[in-house]
Amino acid sequence: MRRTHEWGYRVAEELDLNLLRVFDALMDTGSVAKAAARLHLSAPATSRALGRLRRAMNDPILVRAGRGLVPTPFALRSAATVRALLDAADRLRTDPTDSDPGSWRRTFTIRLNDALVPVIAPRLTRRIAGEAPGVRLRFLGQDSEEPDPLRDGSIDLDVAVGNPPPPDVHSSPLFTDRFVAVVAADSELGRAPRLTLDDLCRHPHVSASRRGLARGPLDAALEQVGRSRRVAAVVPSYAVGALMALEDDVVCLVPRVIAAHLVGRGVPLRYHEVPVDLPTADVELRWHRRVHDDPASRWLRDRLRDALRPLTAGPRPTGSRAGGAHAPTT
Known part of the structure; x- marks a missing residue:
């Protein structure tokens, strides 16, 4: 047990936020060159950082597969933790309680039903870019409705149609x-x-x-x-x-x-x-209770609702019937 703790302390000492940002970029892009471009680093500097990550984490992180690189199981398991740490560090630095969103530098991750991606993504991105140019939005497809990504910070918001959420996940109706x-x-x-x-x-x-x-x-x-x-x-x-x-x-x-x-x-x-x-479908906005009172999360939720309001209150289509419904996706 003591040896495990000593290894953990050594990892904590050898890793810094810059290295974790390299890890995050590598996991997001799957490429040293693309990660370097995103971080405004040279490819050799990014390659050296990957070497430091491998030594600190005692894992290859990325391995060659054909012409590309693929993450190891350890790297996949660690990706959400690293992203949560980086977001937490960004919140500490920007202090969203007291500062203007225009000064923030952070990433919000939103999971969307595929039917809503072409509607929400461009409208929300336009609003956020105008008010908080240092904020980046990452949109993920809704491959599942599992709440764990909300719990561990892998995603910040979930726009969902489906079963009621568990008790630790808050929800708010967006529209039917x-x-x-x-x-x-x-x-x-x-x-x-x-x-x-x-x-x-x-x-x-x-x-x-x-x-x-x-x-x-x-x-x-x-x-x-x-x-x-x-x-x-x-x-x-x-x-x-x-x-x-x-x-x-x-x-x-x-x-x-x-x-x-x-x-x-x-x-x-x-x-x-x-x-x-x-049938009808009730579209909900969901977030974990740990960020319920977080000013940044509340700001993002408000902006998403604002982005949707012109459409959800729009005119009715033509036709002979009142009502009708959007059935669940197939």
């Missing part, structure tokens, strides 16, 4: 979304005053599914009324599906918040209410 049908604005369906059930079943569909599924909640709803649709293509994201709908009389169902974002950016699309009942 629903599916709408996007079509090309200059197509027959785009010029129509509303989308009928016959329109929905007659025209080909693009199915957006990160799991590659052609069936979803719409198919179940159509079967309830004895109808069906024809799926001509399956794509991995709603943004791609919406752009494919620019072709004449192709239908793609996407969350209303994405449709409103694209139309608001001048993409020649129109979106209609879907003439069948579909």
